[in-house]
Amino acid sequence: MTYNLECPVTGYKGTDVVTKAHGGGGKEMQKLIKEMFTKAFPYLQSKYDAALLKISDPTQMVVTTDSFVLEQLTFPGGNIGSLSVHGTVNDLVMMGAKPLYMTVSFILEEGLPMRRLKLLVSLLARAAKKAGIKIVTGDTKVVECSHTNPGIYINTTGIGFEECTKKQVPHLNKISVGDKVIVSGDVARHGMAIMSVREGLELDTPIRSDSAHLCFMVDGLHKRKVFPAFMRDATRGGVATVFNEVARDSKIHIHIDEEKVPVDDDVRGLCEILGYDPLTVANEGRFILFVRPHQAQKVVEILRQFEGGEQATIIGEVVAEHKSGLVTAKTLLGFEKIIHMPAGELLPRIC
Amino acid sequence: MTYNLECPVTGYKGTDVVTKAHGGGGKEMQKLIKEMFTKAFPYLQSKYDAALLKISDPTQMVVTTDSFVLEQLTFPGGNIGSLSVHGTVNDLVMMGAKPLYMTVSFILEEGLPMRRLKLLVSLLARAAKKAGIKIVTGDTKVVECSHTNPGIYINTTGIGFEECTKKQVPHLNKISVGDKVIVSGDVARHGMAIMSVREGLELDTPIRSDSAHLCFMVDGLHKRKVFPAFMRDATRGGVATVFNEVARDSKIHIHIDEEKVPVDDDVRGLCEILGYDPLTVANEGRFILFVRPHQAQKVVEILRQFEGGEQATIIGEVVAEHKSGLVTAKTLLGFEKIIHMPAGELLPRIC
Numbered sequence: 001m002t003y004n005l006e007c008p009v010t011g012y013k014g015t016d017v018v019t020k021a022h023g024g025g026g027k028e029m030q031k032l033i034k035e036m037f038t039k040a041f042p043y044l045q046s047k048y049d050a051a052l053l054k055i056s057d058p059t060q061m062v063v064t065t066d067s068f069v070l071e072q073l074t075f076p077g078g079n080i081g082s083l084s085v086h087g088t089v090n091d092l093v094m095m096g097a098k099p100l101y102m103t104v105s106f107i108l109e110e111g112l113p114m115r116r117l118k119l120l121v122s123l124l125a126r127a128a129k130k131a132g133i134k135i136v137t138g139d140t141k142v143v144e145c146s147h148t149n150p151g152i153y154i155n156t157t158g159i160g161f162e163e164c165t166k167k168q169v170p171h172l173n174k175i176s177v178g179d180k181v182i183v184s185g186d187v188a189r190h191g192m193a194i195m196s197v198r199e200g201l202e203l204d205t206p207i208r209s210d211s212a213h214l215c216f217m218v219d220g221l222h223k224r225k226v227f228p229a230f231m232r233d234a235t236r237g238g239v240a241t242v243f244n245e246v247a248r249d250s251k252i253h254i255h256i257d258e259e260k261v262p263v264d265d266d267v268r269g270l271c272e273i274l275g276y277d278p279l280t281v282a283n284e285g286r287f288i289l290f291v292r293p294h295q296a297q298k299v300v301e302i303l304r305q306f307e308g309g310e311q312a313t314i315i316g317e318v319v320a321e322h323k324s325g326l327v328t329a330k331t332l333l334g335f336e337k338i339i340h341m342p343a344g345e346l347l348p349r350i351c
Numbered sequence: 352m353t354y355n356l357e358c359p360v361t362g363y364k365g366t367d368v369v370t371k372a373h374g375g376g377g378k379e380m381q382k383l384i385k386e387m388f389t390k391a392f393p394y395l396q397s398k399y400d401a402a403l404l405k406i407s408d409p410t411q412m413v414v415t416t417d418s419f420v421l422e423q424l425t426f427p428g429g430n431i432g433s434l435s436v437h438g439t440v441n442d443l444v445m446m447g448a449k450p451l452y453m454t455v456s457f458i459l460e461e462g463l464p465m466r467r468l469k470l471l472v473s474l475l476a477r478a479a480k481k482a483g484i485k486i487v488t489g490d491t492k493v494v495e496c497s498h499t500n501p502g503i504y505i506n507t508t509g510i511g512f513e514e515c516t517k518k519q520v521p522h523l524n525k526i527s528v529g530d531k532v533i534v535s536g537d538v539a540r541h542g543m544a545i546m547s548v549r550e551g552l553e554l555d556t557p558i559r560s561d562s563a564h565l566c567f568m569v570d571g572l573h574k575r576k577v578f579p580a581f582m583r584d585a586t587r588g589g590v591a592t593v594f595n596e597v598a599r600d601s602k603i604h605i606h607i608d609e610e611k612v613p614v615d616d617d618v619r620g621l622c623e624i625l626g627y628d629p630l631t632v633a634n635e636g637r638f639i640l641f642v643r644p645h646q647a648q649k650v651v652e653i654l655r656q657f658e659g660g661e662q663a664t665i666i667g668e669v670v671a672e673h674k675s676g677l678v679t680a681k682t683l684l685g686f687e688k689i690i691h692m693p694a695g696e697l698l699p700r701i702c
Contacts, residue, residue: 020699025587025633027694030596047523047600049442049583050415052513064401065454065508069492091400103416105506107458141420143504143700147497155456155490157416157508162403172398232400236376245381249398282376343378348371349494 012036018112018150023142032140036118040125041104043134051136053101060162060169064091068154069349073116074123076193077208078284080154081123083351086284088158089131089213090233094287096169097160099215102128105139105157109150120152131213133158168227172250175229180296181254181316182289184217184309185210186262187239191281191347192270199274207266210308212285217306224302230290233283235351237342240279242288243327244341253323256316256339257330280342282350290318363387369463369501374493383491387469391476392455394485402487404452411513411520415442419505420700424467425474426548428540428559429635431505432474434702437635439509440482440564441584445638447520448511450566453479456490456508460501471503482564484509519578523601526580531647532605532667533640535568535660536561537613538590542632542698543621550625558617561659563636568657575653577646584638586702588693591630593639594678595692604674607667607690608681631693633701641669 012035014028021028038046045051068084078086085102092099104124108117128135145151162169193209214233221228230250234242239261247254263271263278271278285308291299296314303312316329327339363386365379372379389397396402419435429437436453443450455475459468479486496502513520544560565584572579581601585593590612598605614622614629622629636659642650647665654663667680678690 020696021694024695024697024699025592025693026631026697027692030692047596048446049417050413050446050448050509052446052520053412053414061404061510062401063404063452063454063488063508063510065456065488065506066400066490067456067458067492067504067506069458069494095399095401095403097401101414103414103508105416105418105508107418107420107504137414137416139417139506141418141700141702143420153418153458153494153504155416155418155506155508157414157454157456157506158401159412159414159510169403241376245398280377341378341381342376343372344375345371346375346377348375349492351492 012118014114016114018108018110018114018117018142020110020142023108023140029140036121037138040121041135043136044138045136053136062092062095062097062160062162064088065155065157068351070351071151071349072194072197073120075197075209076206078211079123081120082127083211083284084154084156085124085127085131085133086211086213087351088156089133089215092158092160093214093218094231094233096162096164098163099131099133099158099160101159102133102135103137103157104135105155107153108140108142109145110142111145112150112152131215164227170228170230172230172246175250175252175290175318177318177321178293179229179290179318180293180314181256182291182296182299183239183261183286183313183315184303185286185311186264187234187283187286188263188267188271188278188281190284191350192267194350195274195347196270205266207270210283210285212308214285214287217303217309220302220306221299226295226299226302228289228291231287233287235284236282237346238280238282239288240339240342243339244325247327248325251322251324252318253320253326254316255319255328258332260313260315262311262313279339280346282347284351363469365465367465369459369461369465369468369493371461371493374459374491380491387472388489391472392486394487395489396487404487413443413446413448413511413513415439416506416508419702421702422502422700423545423548424471426560427544427557429562430474432471433478434562434635435505435507436475436478436482436484437562437564438702439507440484440566443509443511444565444569445582445584447513447515449514450482450484450509450511452487452510453484454488454508455486456506458504459491459493460496461493462496463501463503482566515578521579521581523581523597526601526603526641526669528669528672529644530580530641530669531644531665532607533642533647533650534590534612534637534664534666535654536637536662537615538585538634538637539614539618539622539629539632541635542701543618545701546625546698547621556617558621561634561636563659565636565638568654568660571653571657572650577650577653579640579642581641582638585634587633588697589631589633590639591690591693594690595676598678599676602673602675603669604671604677605667606670606679610683611664611666613662613664630690631697633698635702
């Protein structure tokens with residue numbers, strides 16, 4: 001397996017590695033911004049410390065922030081640049097908003113090869129363009145590196161405007177007994193893709209992350225006049241965390257048929273070897289939907305028309321109110337069990 | 352000198368140090384959010400990955416992002432919590448906007464004493480309240496620590512709405528020949544305050560950082576119908592960086608009378624000992640204003656009524672157009688010199 005490490009940002013002709021001067025606010029930082037960042041991010045308002053944005057007729061704004069601390073710059077199925085963009089965009093989309101603007105802040109460790117930064121910047125720019133979100137302002141800091149492999153931390157903050165009317169906005173309190181629970185695709189890919197790279201596993205077919213933005217799928221639902229009661233992307237902590245958060249915050253009892261949750265055979269195999277429950281493993285392009293029962297089949301059909309949604313499946317339902325936070329499942333062996341909120345280390349530095 | 356290390360956040364009763372589980376998306380992270388963050392930040396929409404915000408009749412939005420990587424949690428005159436809030440608020444205020452919403456994202460090193468996090472959270476909450484900005488969403492990641500003193504990186508992103516009309520919004524292209532250059536107070540305090548702590552200097556009177564939000568001062572100007580052509584806070588790289596950025600981007604020649612730039616005697620002394628030019632040292636509560644000559648005296652009088660503005664002074668003027676980027680100064684000894692864009696390491700990890 002090879003990664004395409006080409007870098008379309010060709011402007012910067014400075015030093016080979018990041019130095020503290022690149023974060024000092026002086027000449028070197030100015031050069032970096034002018035020759036690398038402004039070329040990669042066409043909407044960047046680089047002459048100010050903030051971006052001034054025109055907005056028209058909005059009533060509600062959605063804001064989200066995320067830091068990304070993954071050690072691997074690239075992994076099968078994605079890279080930290082696309083991961084950052086997708087993470088931010090998806091948090092907006094899940095709230096029914098149209099992603100519009102994004103900020104990017106880098107914390108760079110001293111000695112980072114400049115070509116790695118260039119590559120990251122290119123990957124970010126490409127993913128932002130694909131998802132239709134504009135990077136408008138940013139910040140760069142450089143810190144000492146006390147180990148041998150200088151890394152990058154990225155923070156992205158996304159701003160979107162609500163496209164749904166108040167009645168249509170997904171909300172925890174709109175979930176009702178009888179609502180069907182749908183997963184948009186097979187689970188546990190992202191966590192296991194990172195894990196297999198980290199453990200140096202030589203798999204015949206590498207497990208690819210599901211990292212993807214969910215704009216098209218949610219837009220597809222809205223265009224067909226489907227507005228789910230609630231949606232959440234199942235990232236850190238996996239779908240088990242989403243079920244537990246929603247059950248707790250909506251004061252409902254969710255029941256899942258574990259057999260129906262799509263899991264790729266290779267992913268399940270690796271989970272078994274490494275001792276992880278696929279329901280608790282991170283995804284980066286899958287989401288859980290709560291929809292009225294009469295719409296459930298239609299939602300599945302719509303989702304399946306999109307890349308990443310081919311395996312959308314009804315996996316459970318809301319069975320009772322006021323059972324504060326209970327999540328149960330019919331297991332693969334036919335027993336009943338409680339799905340608890342995952343605890344402990346899970347998979348660290350997965351995003 | 353003692354710092355008040357009390358922590359008003361009393362809710363959290365978990366572990367003593369930060370562990371990877373606190374960034375894993377599972378139970379421990381939920382507990383941290385519920386028992387510490389939501390108590391400290393009353394506007395936090397902690398049940399979603401994004402915040403949904405009502406907005407009314409805005410036409411222009413201002414967005415800014417900053418990461419803070421300072422090693423010291425507190426320093427004379429401030430702390431990393433107030434520094435983060437002030438940095439974000441000031442970037443909005445300098446654009447003529449009213450600061451409204453803020454996101455906070457933590458990257459925590461494993462092993463960080465939980466009481467340090469609690470303290471930081473309290474300091475952030477207090478500074479946000481003082482500056483009138485609402486913390487509405489956030490993110491927490493935990494990373495390995497490869498040294499002995501686990502630290503914290505903070506990213507804050509601020510959103511404000513433009514209060515000025517289009518004619519009143521400060522802008523680089525509004526600066527004209529003859530405009531006076533004003534500094535809002537004495538310079539180089541923040542950089543030297545950090546440096547004296549870092550070097551372990553036992554000064555008779557500790558140098559206090561100028562860290563402060565500039566909302567009141569700018570609001571004071573607006574209330575008196577003064578809308579400067581341009582404003583910029585002089586942070587990393589000091590006032591010399593602001594002069595050079597503005598001269599370059601507005602294609603003007605700025606001339607400064609170095610003698611008029613207020614510098615505290617102790618600050619100047621330390622700069623001389625350590626070999627820094629006060630004009631290139633970071634401030635965190637000082638800004639440079641470009642105003643029409645007939646308004647300059649009025650501006651100084653208004654600024655001097657506010658805490659932090661007592662030493663506001665006219666220090667120079669815009670002397671010519673099309674001298675692309677030239678900054679000159681009459682030095683303390685009466686010579687003429689060019690003030691270059693600072694370069695090199697300056698003071699690393701100062702904010």
